[in-house]
Amino acid sequence: MISTELNHQLTRAIKASIDAGKAIMKIYDSADFGTEFKKDDSPLTKADLESNRVIMSYLTKTSIPIISEENKNLDYSARKNWDVCWMVDPLDGTKEFIKRNGEFTVNIALIKNGTPIIGVVYVPVTQELYYANVEEGKSFKIRASDVEELPENLFDKGNQLLPAEKSSSTTKVVGSRSHMNEQTEQFIEELKNEGKDVEIVSKGSSLKFCIVAEGKADIYPRVAPTMEWDTAAGHAICTAMGLKVTNWETGEDLTYNKENLLNPFFLVK
CATH class of the missing domain: 3.40.190.80 (D-Maltodextrin-Binding Protein; domain 2)
Structure with a gap:
């Protein structure tokens, strides 16, 4: 994919993650998480499922196949020839969500030939948004607001994460x-x-x-x-x-x- 197409898909994933975050927060602020447990004893809440529903409403329009924690995923025989696919965790850190410590995220990545080429990590409680175009070698961080429109300067240099100097001690x-x-x-x-x-x-x-x-x-x-x-x-x-x-x-x-x-x-x- 050319870089402009990647940024188009990245913007779509950002919009999906923010809307999913809003859905998560409605449940986070409610009295009922609807918590149940999967076969592996990991918790599942209404927020996981609602976030997944929101994200799917965005990503299914791309015609790119999707792997999500909350979908029934296809057998490898059907997946092995995919050159490109979405990889989604609608609510990463369900245990943190249940503990109400705010340290949970929405994760969306695009995979090409087994390698992540874009990624979005959104933190619904703080509205911190991390995103990256790997082919351009650029990661960004902004604080998303409740406005409907994303800022036009998503990929401006001022939003770019820069390497930090490491402490020698x-x-x-x-x-x-x-x-x-x-x-x-x-x-x-x-x-x-x-x-x-x-x-x-x-x-x-x-x-x-x-x-x-x-x-x-x-x-x-x-x-x-x-x-x-x-x-x-x-x-x-x-x-x-x-x-x-x-x-x-x-x-x-x-x-x-x-x-x-x-x-x-x-x-x-």
């Missing part, structure tokens, strides 16, 4: 509010053994990718299960900033629309 490591485990703690101990001062930065959902992209953290080790829709949008935002999202074991870039949509453990830095 302290390594900031992203930890999960819900998933800190023994292997992560061991990784942190190894950094300390190398003589580094380590500071833990805790965040929920795909915000972990965003704070590394912003330079508010240096490294995000993930040695716990995630699905492709959890990571694709954040992966795009980090890649456009010149960062790597790599397989913990092989050091190769994470890939998408695999036969098994479960990610390997990974490292962002």
